[in-house]
Amino acid sequence: MAIQIQNLSTLLVKSTAGPQFDIQPQWFMVQRKIISEVYPDFPNPDIFRIYLYLCKHFDQKDRKFKRSKEAICIDLNYANMNPGATRLMNYPPEVTAALTWLENNEFIVRTNTSKHQPFQCEILPVPDFLQSSNRFIGMKNMAYEWFSLKNNNLGYIMAPRQAFDDSILKSSPSVRKTWTDRKLKTLLLLYAHTWLEYFGGIDPEMVSIESNGMLRLSKWFCCSLKSSEKEIGSVINWFIANGLLKPVECYFVKGVYYGDTGRCQSPAQQYDVKIVLRPYYLIQHKIESKLMKRKKGRMIL
Amino acid sequence: MTVSMKNLSVTIGNQLVQIQHDGVSQITIMDEPLGEPYEHKKRRVMNDEVHLLQNLPMMDFQEKIAMLFRGPLTYQGFRLPVSSVFEVEIEVASCRRLDELPLLSVMKSVIDGLNMEIVANDQLIFASTIEYKNLKVKPSPTKPPDLLSVALFERISNKRRLVHAVDDVPIYVVPKQEPLFFDYDNDAQWSFDVDDRRDSIADALHADGMRIAAGGPIKLTMNFEGRVKDKDLDNMAKVYFKLLEKLGLQAQDVHSIHLTKEEATKSCIRISLN
Numbered sequence: 001m002a003i004q005i006q007n008l009s010t011l012l013v014k015s016t017a018g019p020q021f022d023i024q025p026q027w028f029m030v031q032r033k034i035i036s037e038v039y040p041d042f043p044n045p046d047i048f049r050i051y052l053y054l055c056k057h058f059d060q061k062d063r064k065f066k067r068s069k070e071a072i073c074i075d076l077n078y079a080n081m082n083p084g085a086t087r088l089m090n091y092p093p094e095v096t097a098a099l100t101w102l103e104n105n106e107f108i109v110r111t112n113t114s115k116h117q118p119f120q121c122e123i124l125p126v127p128d129f130l131q132s133s134n135r136f137i138g139m140k141n142m143a144y145e146w147f148s149l150k151n152n153n154l155g156y157i158m159a160p161r162q163a164f165d166d167s168i169l170k171s172s173p174s175v176r177k178t179w180t181d182r183k184l185k186t187l188l189l190l191y192a193h194t195w196l197e198y199f200g201g202i203d204p205e206m207v208s209i210e211s212n213g214m215l216r217l218s219k220w221f222c223c224s225l226k227s228s229e230k231e232i233g234s235v236i237n238w239f240i241a242n243g244l245l246k247p248v249e250c251y252f253v254k255g256v257y258y259g260d261t262g263r264c265q266s267p268a269q270q271y272d273v274k275i276v277l278r279p280y281y282l283i284q285h286k287i288e289s290k291l292m293k294r295k296k297g298r299m300i301l
Numbered sequence: 302m303t304v305s306m307k308n309l310s311v312t313i314g315n316q317l318v319q320i321q322h323d324g325v326s327q328i329t330i331m332d333e334p335l336g337e338p339y340e341h342k343k344r345r346v347m348n349d350e351v352h353l354l355q356n357l358p359m360m361d362f363q364e365k366i367a368m369l370f371r372g373p374l375t376y377q378g379f380r381l382p383v384s385s386v387f388e389v390e391i392e393v394a395s396c397r398r399l400d401e402l403p404l405l406s407v408m409k410s411v412i413d414g415l416n417m418e419i420v421a422n423d424q425l426i427f428a429s430t431i432e433y434k435n436l437k438v439k440p441s442p443t444k445p446p447d448l449l450s451v452a453l454f455e456r457i458s459n460k461r462r463l464v465h466a467v468d469d470v471p472i473y474v475v476p477k478q479e480p481l482f483f484d485y486d487n488d489a490q491w492s493f494d495v496d497d498r499r500d501s502i503a504d505a506l507h508a509d510g511m512r513i514a515a516g517g518p519i520k521l522t523m524n525f526e527g528r529v530k531d532k533d534l535d536n537m538a539k540v541y542f543k544l545l546e547k548l549g550l551q552a553q554d555v556h557s558i559h560l561t562k563e564e565a566t567k568s569c570i571r572i573s574l575n
Contacts, residue, residue, distance in 0.1 A: 032357075037445050038365050038472055128372035131470075137372045153367065153418065155360055198354050198481060219446070220358045223473045228442035255481055291352060291483060 003233035008213040015262040024160040032155040049169040069119040077170040106138030157192040163281040197291040200257035201278030209275040245277040259298025311505040326574040333568040334525040336536040352483035362475035366414025382421040386456040388428040395447040399553040406476035447474040503547040517554030527568030
């Protein structure tokens with residue numbers, strides 16, 4: 001069952017040659033709740049991708065989704081604008097159905113005052129799921145803001161917008177074939193466990209590579225994705241092969257990241273060496289944080 | 302079987318604490334029940350905040366427990382959180398062994414999931430039990446290894462009423478974990494009177510011949526009496542569980558734990574292993 005990473009030594013990040021990672025200022029928030037063994041998956045791939053698109057383009061300041069329904073259709077390849085046309089004549093039924101589903105199950109609320117106004121919405125905290133009656137129960141009196149989520153013990157993922165570019169959410173069959181639900185969900189959950197200041201990348205307890213190149217995966221992690229270790233192992237292998245995750249050899253002191261072996265001297269304290277996976281797309285403010293001050297210089301970026 | 306109880310007294314500071322025990326499985330300590338200080342308080346660094354990262358699988362497990370109760374209770378029109386006197390019953394059926402599922406830590410994690418979101422304060426929980434059942438059949442590789450049941454009761458005078466129960470939910474159970482501390486340079490911990498007091502009692506019991514034999518399954522019962530209204534049941538249990546470990550108890554031998562607390566003028570901790 002164990003998965004072997006081929007050519008590990010050539011894949012390991014080295015401190016030579018220019019930038020190795022893409023550092024992005026823009027990030028978005030998705031609740032961890034949707035990726036769980038006790039929460040159902042979205043009923044179809046359109047709803048899942050349109051939900052991610054809404055999260056990506058949700059303006060935290062105005063608490064509004066800032067794009068039009070037309071933009072959803074065009075950006076995600078559900079429709080093309082006819083040459084010379086100034087607007088879409090019809091919205092594809094999948095898009096309308098997905099938005100209706102999200103609204104009916106209280107993932108979003110429409111904010112346009114009448115039906116005849118253009119589509120506008122606000123994202124709501126992810127509803128609870130009631131297994132016994134197979135229905136969603138909306139979260140009352142709470143806003144989709146990081147501090148109210150935090151105060152209510154609702155965990156969220158911070159993902160760089162570029163890592164979930166519109167091009168991988170498109171509805172075309174070839175994109176769907178490459179970017180399966182499992183890949184998107186795995187990438188989201190990997191970002192949930194990315195803590196540069198503590199691990200220099202993804203928590204090695206979730207996923208790491210042993211010095212002999214064997215991939216080590218947490219059972220909990222796979223279980224949250226409703227998948228087997230073999231299935232998640234091959235997804236992660238694909239991310240590594242496609243450069244979305246990069247293996248980095250790091251020093252750890254008492255379970256906490258110290259620095260990259262290729263960038264600093266070994267720590268004075270007793271240390272461990274671990275190979276962690278660092279996502280190619282990183283969030284700028286996470287690197288500029290107060291806690292990263294001492295460690296940034298010891299990290300290959 | 303009648304077992305003779307031995308009497309023992311220990312001087313702690315300027316106080317004399319009376320203890321009774323049978324040398325193998327029964328201990329009664331006539332003392333105010335101690336509670337474990339919170340982990341981050343142990344490391345409070347002067348003039349600086351403590352940076353830590355909570356264990357995310359544990360946080361997610363607690364969030365899932367909250368949802369399993371909040372969903373149906375909100376649906377029934379309850380205004381959460383509720384304030385009352387509560388009892389909690391937990392059952393974990395798993396193909397995993399107890400060394401992966403230390404029961405006291407599992408109980409703590411379940412209670413922390415209910416705390417604030419469902420019950421207004423975990424100090425309102427006056428009784429809590431957890432039972433482990435070994436599942437012989439392994440579930441498929443995509444399914445969780447555990448089945449969890451949790452029942453929350455409200456105590457009304459001498460009766461109890463079921464608030465809500467979830468039964469045999471396939472879920473990946475995550476026991477309470479300590480957070481990861483950012484500052485490895487400063488891992489000095491404050492020393493606490495609790496630890497000294499617990500160790501003095503453990504040493505005295507040990508010197509007097511109290512030994513807990515390895516091997517299970519053990520049913521552990523702990524009752525806490527005294528000024529315990531504002532003390533967490535699981536924090537008190539943690540202290541005396543450590544005391545029992547010093548006397549030879551192995552966590553993986555404990556297949557069930559029954560905890561109760563009772564507000565009383567006379568303080569006492571009663572422990573029995575069956």
